Amino acid sequence: MAARNIARQTKGHYPAPTAALAVMRDTFAMSLERGLEREAQVLGQLIVTDVCKNLVHIFFLSQRAKKRNAPAAARPVQQAAILGAGVMGSAIAWLFASKSVPVLLKDIRQEVVSAGMERIRNLFSKKAGDRPETVERVASQMALVTGTIDLEKMADADLVIEAVIEKMQVKQTVLKETEARLKKTAIFATNTSALSVSELQQVAARPENVGGMHFFNPVDRMPLVEIIRGRHTSGTTVATLFDLALRLGKTPILVADGPGFLVNRLLMAYLNEACLMAEEGVDWQSLDHLTTNFGLPMGPFRLIDEVGIDIAVEVGNTISSAFSYLKRCRLLEQLNKAGLLGKKGGSGFYLYRSKKETPANPVANRVLKLSGGRLATENDLRRLLLLMVNEAGRCLDEQVVATPEDIDTGMVFGIGFPPFRGGLCRWADHQGRPALVLELRQLAEIHGERFVPCANLENNAGFYPVKTK
Template identity: 40%
Template sequence: MAKHKSILNTEIISGVAIVTLDTPDEKVNKLNEALIEEFSGFLDQLESDEELKGAVLLSGKDENFIAGADIEMFKTRETSEELAELSWTGHEILLRVEQCKKPIVAGIHGSCMGGGTELALACHYRIVSDHSDTKIGLPEVKLGLLPGMGGTQRLPRLIGLQKALPYLLTGKNMYPRHARRTGFANEVVHRHALKDAGISVVNKRTEKTAKHPDKRSLAEKALESNPLTRKVIFSQARKQTIGKTRGNYPAPFKIIESVEYGYKNGFEKGLKNESKLFGELAVTPESRALVQLFFAMNRAKKNPFEKKAKEVKNIGVLGAGLMGSGITEVSVEDGIHVWLKDQSLENAAKGEADIDENLQEKIDKKIISSFEKDELMSRIHPTTSYENFDQIDLVIEAVFEDLELKQKIVKEVEENSSEHTIFASNTSSLPISDIAAKAKRPENILGMHYFSPVQKMPLLEIIKTEKTADWVIATAYEVGLRQGKTVIVVEDGPGFYTTRILAPFINEALLMLEEGASIEQLDKAMKQFGFPVGPVALLDEVGIDVGAHVAGVLSDTFEERGAKTSKKAAELMEAGYKGRKNNKGFYKYGDGSKKKEINEEIYKFFGGTTRKEFKEIEIQQRLALVMVNEAVHCLGEGILDNATDGDLGAILGLGFPPFLGGPFRYIDREGSGAIVERMEILQTELGDRFKPAGLLTKHAKNNTPFHD
């Protein structure tokens, strides 16, 4: 059997072991069994070699220390006991680090996540680089898990309970300035000074580091040192967690339980209990769904067409509004130059100013430096003309949803660019083949559907037509990855995939309003189901005018199947209701209040202010099932290539509850037969919009899942 290449590279400088972690043939270091085995061998050497004073741990990767535990280890373990044992294996190696009589220093540059952070916590001293690439976190909660290598025990003891809980419960990142302020980092230095700083620390100490400085405030110390006031902290944490998760995610509650148990019963028992809870969480359906989502996102971040992709240095973005400026911002962050074109220089300059403001916020948060901001802004070129567009590799159009306007822009771009320039439309519903109908080079045209706000929404939906060239798809995919997006590729058609499944969801909410449901109950029920915002609030955010336009594009598709479609969005638009964008929607805006207040006036379009109560389960089933059923239609019609893309698109683009795994994993979890049965009852009561898709009925009949 061939021996695997070494992960640890060690050099001795003045009696200090400089250990560089560098996993061969991988972009990132992951904490896995091979690394643990090698590290155990190194600890044997460190403990037995009297000439070694201590060790400094560094990474051989440019952008990461350790990206976290290797989730692939989960695939070989199925029971909670096996997974708890895996967690304890990690504890054993980190206890050796912590209990080593010689100082071990972690020198952190780049991404330090999960098991990497837990390794750093077990070290005796932590030095963090001041670079904007450096971020530290315990994101296990996002996988439905808790940190299983001491994170729930060591972080609260290091930086304090009240500072630690937000990092543990949300998985948010800690940047260099936060690392210094909380006390996680003993020092913050330039990335190239990590090695020398680490050697200096080891040479100053013949034994492991002295007591860590306590950076908690007097109030924090007082609250955390008393068992009674600690109980209040944990009680408040649970209360806030219920408010945020609505009880749909078990992991945050187990994290609180793990931390509290450790405070009550001591560190060693806390570690044992942490492993037990880790195993229990790892086999929950919520964690299974989130872990599968993680694998799917990782797969989507590898361009399957990479070899056909062409290099992109320059992009043209047409339209400097919210979407156009967002696309520009995520593009310049990866070194791409963007010509931001609008009808007037004033509009283009406003788009540039919006980006400048966003980057300034990053400076204020110490995420980037002033120099980095200036460098990013220098890549933006506001313009009102197509001058230099012959040098543009990709044009992304982000103008109003008007077919004639988009066709006109295609003609202008083709006249002013090279024969190799790709044209991408950011349309949310118009078929790309219609936009390309009069084009000279339809093979260069595709859709690149971004979601608002572009800077935060992780999905890019690429839409290909029958004529789109493979190299065009490949290049657009590569650009999406460079912009930090998770990419799915779908076939052309009205609404493609995401808009197509969102439309019946919004339509059902409007129909229920016509039946007498209240705005508040609809939104509350779907948030309880697991959506981040309710359907009515979402329509306000998307724009009632946009909703009316989408309904117009898709109504024929749905009505051909006998579905009932609401005309209320068009009616509201004609009356001047556009939602948040003009402060006139289902909710009131513009008063500065964070709490949303219902706009009672809008009920005149839905039969008056007297509303009736619906059962929460009825609201949830009606809205969720029309979306899920439409996803199956898309798979059956070939709009989707596979169920995994359907799950990714729904979760990352539309906020479908991640803990349910997406429409197709939701069907598998509930059972196709059960879903068909529910839909047939609704079809009998409410009409053919609930008729189960043919593919869904087939899966129910054969008792086959959509996923292996």
């Protein structure tokens, strides 16, 4: 039973749990001395594996932000406010309250605020479990959250995070209306997943106080926060947002302003490529299966459903408009027009009628005129991964982020790139740079400019310095 449970949970990617179980079984009847000797022997074998080295690398990535030397002092945040009481806004408000930071949750309609407050209450109840003190505990935590439709109550906020619809005009209007009611030292952060922070700053009276703080969904489980510096964002604003992310228990990375920032730029290129493969005749369910076998938490089409097909269309359009070399796929727009929203709407590529069973949605195939198709292969998987690797190199070339460590942190803690592989850049380095570049050139001959190796890949031996023995 234990062996089966380990196999189910690790999918064969993590050798340590299986080895630990074997040691317990083999040493049960041994003396303490012999048992410890056997344990040390197995531990020595595990320590030198690539999986162990990669997991140590991930641990150090998780600690990097805590050791950052900030160029400016952070401002204290004693009162926060969230604009937008939808799924993301209410989850962010929950996070602040869970860390004992008083927070306002504001929307323009009382019924939306009430629904947001109920989501927060449910999250607190879920985390508290069945402990006897649950009711009192949840009540004390909810006391830190105030729902409102009154913008005037923003006056005492040290920080405001907007989580409204992904439309620049709407966000700019919200910024102008809110900023007029804030104290001069208050910081305004946008939770946008792809829109320009610098463009948002254009309407600000105090653009130096405007930055990006991009949380990932679901907020209660995803560790990453992208801190985005717009053209006019001050060092103090960046330091405040960065330190606040740490205070909230998150893993922040500093990202320059640009379409999709880091994670969504790489992610949307990957998701778009998966849709192009489906258009070309690759069976999309087999592609989901192949990517999860690689170690990703879910396949591209399941992930699209989780993100929301409408959101994926919005972000995808932003990315493809900004980077002309990315070939545009129409599959998601067709599903969106047909009213399929993904998990939140009950149907997308999959059906979500129960929590236990989520079968493929036959309507999706009919809408998209997909039938059957060839099964995905290892070459298809590498095509998806190498496109992300090339985009990662471009992000370094363009100084979207400063280091490959930033990319690996973003990909592991933002989308769940398999930790046992060490991150996207570390995985790419294991492939060997000459072979990787050659493979990209071959893909470029077939699929076009997006696979032409970037300068970083052409001019460097690897993302990370090559260690000499």
